[in-house]
Amino acid sequence: MKLTRRAMMMAAALAAVALPAAAQDYPTQPVTLVIPFAAGGSTDVVGRIIAERMAQELGQQVVVENRAGAGGSLGAGTVARAAPDGYTILMGTVATHALNPLILAQSPYDPVKDFAPVSLLIIVPNVLAVNPELPVKTVQELIDLAKEKPGELAYASSGNGTPLHLSGELFKSMAGVDIEHVPYQGSGPALTDVIGNQVPIIFDNLPSASAHIKSGTLRALGVTTAERAPSFPDVPTIAETLPGYETYTWNALFAPAGTPPEIVAKLNAAALAAVADPKVAERMDEFSAQIVGSSPEELAAHVEAEMAKWKPVVEGANIKAD
Structure with missing residues (x-):
């Protein structure tokens, strides 16, 4: 037992000495x-x-x-x-x-x-965007349309329980609207379906949606942060319509x-x-x-x-x- 214990102690000591060298390399x-x-x-x-x-x-x-x-x-x-x-x-x-x-x-x-x-x-920042064929150009117009058609609209996100999903659920709660959630395995496939108008609305991260917003294949309605995004100064915040709304x-x-x-x-x-x-x-x-x-x-x-x-x-x- 003494020999085994000593061997174990020596091995631990050698590992402690060798570790910085391995980290250095x-x-x-x-x-x-x-x-x-x-x-x-x-x-x-x-x-x-x-x-x-x-x-x-x-x-x-x-x-x-x-x-x-x-x-x-x-x-x-x-x-x-x-x-x-x-x-x-x-x-x-x-x-x-x-x-x-x-x-x-x-x-x-x-x-x-x-x-x-x-x-x-x-x-x-996250962003609320829609397919350009959806007849809304502002957050308020989307809210109005959703109230006219409860349960008929749907929004895409990168998956259940993701920040984009929660951004959508917070929006629904604060706006008092019923919009179906359609989860995807990532923003990429979600964007594909929204651009193709299989789903009309999306909550997405601004980085992955930005090129589509600039090209016009998506229409940005609002960013989710408390302040407007410097790269899209003309896109209002959702909080300008729903005070207190903020996610990122x-x-x-x-x-x-x-x-x-x-x-x-x-x-x-x-x-x-x-x-x-x-x-x-x-x-x-x-x-x-x-x-x-x-x-x-x-x-x-x-x-x-x-x-x-x-x-x-x-x-x-x-x-x-x-």
Whole structure:
């Protein structure tokens, strides 16, 4: 027993010595950035921009891997179970780290215990938009039409329990309208059906909808933030019609719990360099994403605050998922 215990103590000591050396060499191979939503959506757009710039800082390719499903929980769960070596990281959102744990009967991960926070990157406005064939040009006109046709209109979102779903449910509650919710597996397929007029209305992240708004294939009625988006100054806020209405989403990097602090620090430095790059900032400005760039500790506090904020909203809307 003494010999075994001594061997175990020596192994632990050697691991403690070797850890900084491994972290110092990190990364020695490509890093996988898991996007827990379909290609073409807001998180995918932001993730690819950040991944390209982080690769320059890390000296290794950052490979984007889309793992959509269960409102982001499938991809997030994959990262939660990955080896804590810095080679599999997550582009997390308010859905993966605040809403899903509140909504799912059995979440495949704990948003606090199963992840090592890296950095809060950006805060993103959402937008209420419609197919141009829908005969409305303002939020008030949409409300009026919905009241004329209760239960006949429908809105698309990126999935059950996502920030876009909750944006729609909050709108319905505050406007006093009955509009059916049609969930999709990501913003990409939702946008496709709204542009094709299979569904007339969508709540989407502004980044993924912006190009369609500019091209005229979507008509923006209002942004969900308290202030107008600088990239679309002519689009009013929903709050200008429904005072007090406000929702938004965010993107942040997470590693699996247990990732060495030295590796988390390297990832954080690469993320901060990415969002500080003027070219990245210019891309983010195109859809009015507010750049943050935080420490791991600040992101951890942000996650706790977001869970506290969304809990009464989820309970009020009675949103549950298996």
